[in-house]
Structure formats: C-alpha cells, structure tokens
Amino acid sequence: MNFKECKSLSRNWQSNPYRESSLISRLSLKGAVDLKENYYVKKINDSYDEVLPIDEGKKFSEI
Secondary structure (H helix, E strand, C coil): CCHHHHCCCCHHHHHCCCCCCCHHHHHHHHCCECCCCCEEEEECCCCCEEEEECCCCCECCCC
C-alpha cells in the first residue's frame, strides 16, 4: 500500500482544522469574554502580570 493512499486528512486540514469558521464565531460559541477596551492589569510581582476583565458580562457576539 502506498503512503499517499493512506492519508485520510490533507496537510492543509491538519495545519488548520478550524479554517471553515471565523475566530469570532468560535469565541462566541464558547462564551469568551471580550477584552477589547475591557481589561485591567493586576501586578502579581516584578515579572508577572495578570490581565482581568472589568465587565465579565461583555461577551463576543457574531456580527
């Protein structure tokens, strides 16, 4: 059996299996918080920061 005959998924599909849907639609399906102009930075120590949302109710929505 030839190796090329055994490939079930193309190389393009393996590199990006989510290419059919947009990033915004995937984020809205997961209920992710939109951090655009909705965040503050909390200093943990000299080398670490934590980015936290101001309003956790601001979610991504499909346009």
